[in-house]
Amino acid sequence: MPPTSTVGESRSAQKHRQILEAATTAFLDRGYRGTSMDVVAAGAGVSKQTVYKHFSDKATLFGEIVRSTVAVVADPVHDEVAGLADSGDLEADLTDLARRQLAGVLQPTLLRLRRLVIAEADRFPELGRLFYEEGPGRTIATLATSFARLADRGLLAVDHPERAAAELNWLLMAGPVNRVMMLGDDGRPADAELDDHARAAVRTFLAAYRHPHD
Amino acid sequence: MPPTSTVGESRSAQKHRQILEAATTAFLDRGYRGTSMDVVAAGAGVSKQTVYKHFSDKATLFGEIVRSTVAVVADPVHDEVAGLADSGDLEADLTDLARRQLAGVLQPTLLRLRRLVIAEADRFPELGRLFYEEGPGRTIATLATSFARLADRGLLAVDHPERAAAELNWLLMAGPVNRVMMLGDDGRPADAELDDHARAAVRTFLAAYRHPHD
Numbered sequence: 283m284p285p286t287s288t289v290g291e292s293r294s295a296q297k298h299r300q301i302l303e304a305a306t307t308a309f310l311d312r313g314y315r316g317t318s319m320d321v322v323a324a325g326a327g328v329s330k331q332t333v334y335k336h337f338s339d340k341a342t343l344f345g346e347i348v349r350s351t352v353a354v355v356a357d358p359v360h361d362e363v364a365g366l367a368d369s370g371d372l373e374a375d376l377t378d379l380a381r382r383q384l385a386g387v388l389q390p391t392l393l394r395l396r397r398l399v400i401a402e403a404d405r406f407p408e409l410g411r412l413f414y415e416e417g418p419g420r421t422i423a424t425l426a427t428s429f430a431r432l433a434d435r436g437l438l439a440v441d442h443p444e445r446a447a448a449e450l451n452w453l454l455m456a457g458p459v460n461r462v463m464m465l466g467d468d469g470r471p472a473d474a475e476l477d478d479h480a481r482a483a484v485r486t487f488l489a490a491y492r493h494p495h496d
Numbered sequence: 497m498p499p500t501s502t503v504g505e506s507r508s509a510q511k512h513r514q515i516l517e518a519a520t521t522a523f524l525d526r527g528y529r530g531t532s533m534d535v536v537a538a539g540a541g542v543s544k545q546t547v548y549k550h551f552s553d554k555a556t557l558f559g560e561i562v563r564s565t566v567a568v569v570a571d572p573v574h575d576e577v578a579g580l581a582d583s584g585d586l587e588a589d590l591t592d593l594a595r596r597q598l599a600g601v602l603q604p605t606l607l608r609l610r611r612l613v614i615a616e617a618d619r620f621p622e623l624g625r626l627f628y629e630e631g632p633g634r635t636i637a638t639l640a641t642s643f644a645r646l647a648d649r650g651l652l653a654v655d656h657p658e659r660a661a662a663e664l665n666w667l668l669m670a671g672p673v674n675r676v677m678m679l680g681d682d683g684r685p686a687d688a689e690l691d692d693h694a695r696a697a698v699r700t701f702l703a704a705y706r707h708p709h710d
Contacts, residue, residue: 394618401615403680404608410678418674442696448671449700456670457662460632464624466617482656486663490703 298336300326306347310394314344314402314409345412351395352416355386363424367431372438373488380454380480383421387455388470393462400463418455422447439493446491453483512550514540520561524608528558528616528623559626565609566630569600577638581645586652587702594668594694597635601669602684607676614677632669636661653707660705667697 291299304325308317319340323330337343362379369375386392396413403410425447432438440446458479461469471479505513518539522531533554537544551557576593583589600606610627617624639661646652654660672693675683685693 397614397617400611400677403611403678407680407682410680410683414675414678414683445696446700449667449697452666452670452674453663456666456674460666460670461628463614464617464628466621466624468621469624469628482659483663486704489705490700 297326297328297332301328301333301336301343302347302350305343306351306391309344309347309398310391314340314398314406319343341406341408344409348395348399348409348412349416351391352413355389355392356417356420359383359386360420360424363421363428366425366428367435369432369437372432372492373484376450376484376487377481380450380484381477384454384458384476384480387417387459388462388476390467393459396459397463418451422451425450436493438491440491446487449490450483450487453487454480511540511542511546515542515547515550515557516561516564519557520565520605523558523561523612524605528554528612528620533557555620555622558623562609562613562623562626563630565605566627569603569606570631570634573597573600574634574638577635577642580639580642581649583646583651586646586706587698590664590698590701591695594664594698595691598668598672598690598694601631602672602676602690604681607673610673611677632665636665639664650707652705654705660701663704664697664701667701668694 301322304327305317305322308321308325312321317340319330319333322343323333326333333343337346359379359382362382366372366375366379399410399413422444426443429438429440429443429446433440433443438446458471458476461471463469515536518541519531519536522535522539526535531554533544533547536557537547540547547557551560573593573596576596580586580589580593613624613627636658640657643652643654643657643660647654647657652660672685672690675685677683
């Protein structure tokens with residue numbers, strides 16, 4: 283894939299982006315250990331010195347890729363999760379959010395990155411930590427803040443917002459993500475199945491946590 | 497590790513076991529692609545011809561390892577899950593079972609095998625399928641059968657036993673397993689934390705599914 287170009291982008295910003303694109307391709311195709319800074323430089327069409335000017339080492343470069351890939355999926359969802367606290371129809375809003383979150387997490391690049399991080403977690407636990415913190419860790423923390431506010435509003439009966447947030451997250455994600463992790467692309471549920479799954483996960487969550495006087 | 501020996505074992509059974517032990521070590525240390533039948537033969541101290549006499553190819557050998565490793569953890573639990581249907585104290589029995597199931601799934605060899613299967617799922621989806629079916633697939637199916645009987649006894653309000661079983665399975669497993677998958681051994685929760693987690697997962701499940709007249 284030839285590097286894309288954006289009008290008005292500075293030369294340095296353009297190189298930065300070219301390096302990130304080449305590195306993403308290399309990591310996903312060759313794995314972490316199989317990717318060297320030489321490979322990245324060749325892929326980006328820049329010198330190795332230029333790669334090092336932008337990223338001090340391979341771990342930093344990989345970290346930036348995890349952060350930016352997860353952010354593309356997670357950032358819009360996080361704004362929405364934060365807005366949940368003011369929901370007027372919690373079941374509808376949670377279901378809507380759940381469905382979009384599921385679609386984001388099941389995006390092919392993110393799945394491949396997750397697989398890579400898991401494969402290397404014994405040798406490079408810092409890669410997995412980054413993925414965990416930027417991904418499920420951040421989602422659960424934001425969700426917990428909203429649940430605490432929904433409990434204040436009397437809509438949820440939640441003593442441990444962080445635990446409840448983790449439970450909703452995994453009720454929603456664990457089944458589909460584990461299927462895809464283990465079965466590969468064949469394991470990906472159809473869209474209609476994902477719709478049902480999101481509805482059911484939210485229903486179970488609310489059956490456990492909806493305020494009894496609601 | 498020198499091959500162990502069992503009194504009264506036939507020579508053929510002994511070789512079979514030696515090959516499985518050597519192959520397990522090789523797969524976990526070198527990955528699936530990095531392991532050849534030559535490596536396995538050398539590790540087991542037998543000829544390559546002998547390896548082929550016992551296992552027709554590498555995929556069959558790997559399949560047997562997945563099956564036997566998962567079975568060591570899963571078999572005792574499955575008997576217990578089946579017994580749930582007659583439980584006199586569902587919360588206590590489910591919590592007890594959940595805690596043991598968690599300990600089993602978090603055993604180091606099984607975690608390493610899970611990591612290996614995930615790393616290779618794009619190239620060898622049949623390895624992941626085997627792991628999925630023998631592992632979570634089988635647990636969820638057995639649990640669903642018990643839930644259907646508990647619903648018949650009026651103890652659970654469950655319309656979709658399979659879905660409810662998957663929900664309990666992931667409420668219990670997803671958090672700890674994902675932490676360990678991504679963070680490596682550092683991610684393993686302490687035993688007291690796992691106790692709390694199992695209790696909380698069962699409480700949430702029963703809050704959603706306990707029969708309302710119970």
